[in-house]
Amino acid sequence: MQSVDVAIVGGGMVGLALACGLEGSGLRVAVLEQQAPEALDPQAPPALRVSAINGASEKLLTRLGVWPTILQRASCYHGMEVWDSDSFGRIAFDDNSFGFSHLGYIIENAVIHQALWQQAQQCNDVTLLAPAQMQQVAWGENEAFLTLKDGNMLTARLVVGADGANSWLRQQADIPLTFWDYRHHALVATIRSAEPHGAVARQVFHGDGILAFLPLNDPHLCSIVWSLPPLEAERLQQADEAAFNQALSVAFDMRLGLCQLESERQVFPLTGRYARQFAAHRLALLGDAAHTIHPLAGQGVNLGFMDAAELMHELRRLHAGGKDIGQHLYLRRYERSRKHSAALMLAGMQSFRELFAGQHPAKKLLRDVGLKLADTLPGVKPQLIRQAMGLNDLPDWLR
Template sequence: MQTYDVIIAGGGMVGLAVACGLQGSGLKIAVLEREAPVATAADAPHALRVSAINAASERLLQHLDVWTQILAVRASAYHGMEVWDKDSFGRIEFDQRQQSLPHLGHIIENAVIHQELWDRASGLSDVTLVSPAGLQQVAFGDNEAFVTLADGTMMSARLLVGADGAHSWLRNKADIPLAFWDYGHHALVANIRCEQPHEAVARQVFHGEGILAFLPLSDPHLCSIVWSLSPQEASRLQSMPEALFNQQLSVAFDLRLGLCRVESERKTFPLMGRYARSFAAHRLALVGDAAHTIHPLAGQGVNLGFMDAAGLIGEIRRLHQQGKDIGEHLNLRRYERSRKHSAAMMLAGMQGFRELFNGNHPAKKLLRDVGLSLADSLPGVKPRLLKQAMGLNDMPEWLR
């Protein structure tokens, strides 16, 4: 029987962030991951899955000592944001200079963040990476939780952390109910070469049937797109000839960056909202997609997960320093309350936003256009919206 203080199921970005954040706390950590990441060459094409990393997540990654390495591999700072409603006057723009900021965020491939966190964790004395590792059994005892891996290895810990994704095996085994809803949209993702340079501005257009975001990559003419559409339309666009897709994409984007040309495969995946009824239980804490998934509308999914990691790191360290049981549900309630509130606010905000920007009903269109224009012009509104988007309201005390 291998004994640890904390066993983290899932060695993705959020699970590894928890592991790296607990280094030096005096606790013994194990991370269980199905397959280790495969290092990508520096000159490899950009991966399709990217995240818009905000200021709060950047601060966490700096604290975990991986930020400099991530920037050295490949990351694109964006200095402005534009959001507009197609065929109307509604629009809002953000600019780093107006807010006296060095940048508004970074667009980074998930694979780059994952690899750097994996490399960091593998060099830490308090962290053991176990891969490949498939979970087969779990039992929650009074003082410990016990797990059995697919190869028969038995392990125990005072706390299990479920960082094993949207279809969390640990959450299911702990019988934690899940509220979920289908957004009725699929996301189409691809990398796009634009005729005009993106000038490090993230852009998003609402066009009644869907939402199209262009996220600037390190190449000045290359963007990652996330196009949220009905499943039928997403499937049609995915399979249509390249030349026709390029044409329809350029038009949907109001030719804002000139003619666009797809430069990768086109992938689609369904968009679901999920919210676990509990984020903690006896000997268990949930983080990231195991606790919640949201619409990629504002690119906040991974940022929400990183703040779960930051919140849990702070609580585990505090409990351990005070000599308290880190796996007692009562002791984990502070983490749970804080993160459930943040996730609920984000989910509600995204849902309301999506409802408002869905469809072309004239009254709804007028309402959103007036709303965007007012938000753009009223003093004091943009700084508050920006602070929210940068995650500065959501950071735990220890990270501030």
């Protein structure tokens, strides 16, 4: 039986960030992951799953020592533009106006995952167990007992659930979950546009859909996330290429000219989730295991990285002070901080999504006026930029 201080169940981006962040703290860490990531082909076209990494996550990944590696396949963006189709509502940002060198990066999830995995492999205090599948967990007074499907056993003073939206650990701990169907599916693909994107991230609200174009390194390539009612998403996924290209170009108001599909199309259901507890006796939840949000602001993985930043700092502090890192009493500080941040983000996204849903004339006028005022009133844009860059949600130690 192996004994560790922290067992992280789930070796995705957020779980690995926590593991790397605990290196040198004196805590022994094990990461249990079902499958090790495959080696990346540097010549392969961009993967479909990408994330918009904001300034806060960039600071964390820099501290963890993985940013130079990630940067080799990262696409920087310098502007953002949001508008309501067929109306005057529009807001635009650029980095220069606010004294920033950039607003963020569009990065393939696999690139971030691979960099963190390689970093964790080099950590003396971290053991990567893959493939490892959970069979059973028992919560003891002083430690938790983990049984794997291959018969191996593990004890840990703290178990961290970083095992995704359908978290097995969260279910085993009987932590209630508030969830709601966004009544949208996300269609993702890579698109080639006739006109260059100019390193600007763009998003348009049209009818019942939300369409985001995220700029990649190639000046004519974008990753799209098209949030649509389920039947419409399925129809567009099955449509022939010419029909899809036409529908996409029209929905995007021909902003970048004619658009051509460059990849397969994948569709994912969108569900909002919020765990009633982010911590319990010998357990902490982070990332998608604790919360999932609508991708319209691209904040999902950034929220998860800030969970990891907060928890690694808290565990280091507790361990240095000789405290029991698995006591719920001590984990409450992490829980309060991250529940608050997640609740604010979820509420904000839900309000935004409700406001931009449908074509009711009064609602349309309200959102158009709102966008126009946000674009022109002094003092509003700097706050929105700071929020988008995650600078309002930065743990003190990362500032």
